Amino acid sequence: MLTSVELCAGAGGQALGLESAGFDHTALVEIDKHCCATLRHNRPKWNVLEEDVRAFKDDADAYRGIDLLAGGLPCPPFSVAGKQLGEQDERNLFDDAIEIVAATRPRAVMIENVRGFLDAVFHDYREKLKRQLSKLGYETDWRLLNASDFGVPQLRPRVAIVALRKEFSDQFAWPDPLPHNPPTVGATLLDLMKERGWRGAEDWAAKADEIAPTIVGGSKKHGGPDLGPTRARRAWAALGVEGRTIAPEAPDPFHNDMPRLTVRMVARIQGFPDSWHFTGAKTNAYRQVGNAFPPPVAEAVARQISRAIARPNLRVVSTSAIGR
Numbered sequence: 001m002l003t004s005v006e007l008c009a010g011a012g013g014q015a016l017g018l019e020s021a022g023f024d025h026t027a028l029v030e031i032d033k034h035c036c037a038t039l040r041h042n043r044p045k046w047n048v049l050e051e052d053v054r055a056f057k058d059d060a061d062a063y064r065g066i067d068l069l070a071g072g073l074p075c076p077p078f079s080v081a082g083k084q085l086g087e088q089d090e091r092n093l094f095d096d097a098i099e100i101v102a103a104t105r106p107r108a109v110m111i112e113n114v115r116g117f118l119d120a121v122f123h124d125y126r127e128k129l130k131r132q133l134s135k136l137g138y139e140t141d142w143r144l145l146n147a148s149d150f151g152v153p154q155l156r157p158r159v160a161i162v163a164l165r166k167e168f169s170d171q172f173a174w175p176d177p178l179p180h181n182p183p184t185v186g187a188t189l190l191d192l193m194k195e196r197g198w199r200g201a202e203d204w205a206a207k208a209d210e211i212a213p214t215i216v217g218g219s220k221k222h223g224g225p226d227l228g229p230t231r232a233r234r235a236w237a238a239l240g241v242e243g244r245t246i247a248p249e250a251p252d253p254f255h256n257d258m259p260r261l262t263v264r265m266v267a268r269i270q271g272f273p274d275s276w277h278f279t280g281a282k283t284n285a286y287r288q289v290g291n292a293f294p295p296p297v298a299e300a301v302a303r304q305i306s307r308a309i310a311r312p313n314l315r316v317v318s319t320s321a322i323g324r
Contacts, residue, residue, distance in 0.1 A: 002306055005029070005063050005104065007053050007071030007097060011038045011278060011288035013270070014072055014112065015046075017298025021306055026066055029056045034284040041279050053093050053100070060103035067309055068302075069106040071097060072293050073113060098132050101163075107309040109133070109163040110301060112293045115144060117159045129161075139169035145297055149177035152271040152294045153188045154212040160301050164308060172308040175300035184209045185239050189265050198251040204259060208239040212269050217290020225286045227261070246286050263289060271296045 001024045009015055009028040012035075019025070027047045030036050036050045049056060053071075073093045094111075101109055117126070130140045140163040147156035164172055186205030193201040213235040216228035227236050227243030236243035240258055247260035261269075263278055263285045271294035278285040 002067040002309070004068040004070055005060075005066050005100075005106075007056070007069070007100065008073055008093070009035070009039065009048075010072055010292055011035045012042065012276065013272070013292030013295050014070060014298040015039070015043075016272070016276065016295040017293070017300075018068070018070060018302045020295065020299045021302035023068060023302060023306070026063055029053055034280045035288055037279045038277070038288055042276055053096050057096055057100045057103065060100045063104045066104055067107045068110060068305060069097075069101055069104055069108075070110045070302075071112075073097060073111055094129060098129070098136075101133065101138070102136055105136075107165055107168060108305045109138065109140075109161070110305060111161040112298070113159045113161065115157045115159060117161075118142070118144060133163045137165055138163040139166055143174050145175075145301070146177075147271065147294045147297050148182050148211055150175070150294070150296045150300050151178055151182050152269075152296055153182040153185060154215060154269050154271075154294070156214050156294060156297075158293065158297065160297075162301065162305065164305070168309045173304055175304050182211055185212050185241070185269065188268060189261075192262070192265050192268070193250055193259060195250040197253040198255050198259070199253055200255065201251070204240050208241070210239060212236075212239070215266060215270055215290045217287050217292075225283045246282055248282065266290070270294055 002022055003026050004018055004023040005026050006015055006018070006028045009030040010032070015025060015028055025046050027049055028039060029049045029051060030039065031050065031052050033050060036048050039046060039048045097111065126142070133140045140161065142159055142161040144157055145160050147154050147158065162172065186208035190201060190205040193204060213232055216232060225246040227233055227241070233243035237258065242258040242260045245260055246266070247262050249262060251259045263282060264274065266286060267276065267278065267289045268274065270289055270292055272289070272292070278288050
């Protein structure tokens with residue numbers, strides 16, 4: 001089995017995808033105690049390290065030789081919802097991640113971030129990262145992936161950054177989108193909406209006939225248990241969903257207004273299996289879901305990485321090369 005270390009693991013979206021792709025987590029680094037509680041609750045045997053990535057890098061050489069270094073590095077430095085300070089943002093951890101790459105020398109690196117990372121203002125910074133990784137022996141490429149292309153019923157564009165050691169780089173190909181559209185919000189959530197016998201569930205599902213807008217998780221300082229700012233709430237309202245708050249449970253039998261989503265419903269829209277439980281109060285649980293990397297997208301990319309870096313007798317040669 002291939003081994004991995006994950007930085008900024010959050011509540012397990014990327015970790016679940018890597019697990020499904022055949023990676024064994026040697027360590028998961030996460031500073032948020034609520035996320036760590038969720039990881040430990042669902043996977044008691046995982047080595048969850050509740051600490052800052054900047055502290056972890058001092059001991060990272062203990063993990064030298066892993067197959068994959070993965071991570072969902074903080075998004076605010078590149079998000080259009082913020083000031084887009086990039087390299088100058090104190091929350092930027094890319095330089096720390098580069099140091100951890102140097103210490104662990106993985107066969108491959110996989111980092112996800114927001115679409116804003118590809119904005120023109122960050123061109124020089126992207127090229128700097130590519131040069132830094134090249135000096136360490138890696139070929140780097142990135143691609144904007146839409147979660148809806150991989151079965152997730154949501155508009156969620158995310159950037160995947162993949163770097164492979166040069167002896168493996170010509171064996172990597174980006175995953176192909178699925179040949180069919182994801183299910184609608186109504187189809188995805190109908191059974192959950194009916195849990196308490198809501199009589200209007202079938203009619204609601206028939207009208208909620210599109211995929212969801214992007215789930216917004218918010219930060220520790222901003223954002224609560226709601227489905228986002230005004231524009232996002234309007235998009236949800238068009239699907240017959242009240243987005244101002246998150247509900248503690250499904251609608252009752254005689255509910256006669258737009259339903260609210262529960263944390264479990266939002267998690268399913270995010271691509272989590274129903275078996276994955278988010279610990280903590282509603283606000284913390286929702287924030288964990290909203291900030292996650294959809295597991296099916298992580299799995300799709302990780303499977304391609306696995307094929308590229310598999311040991312010689314398992315290797316699958318691709319016709320598409322990274323960075324070409």
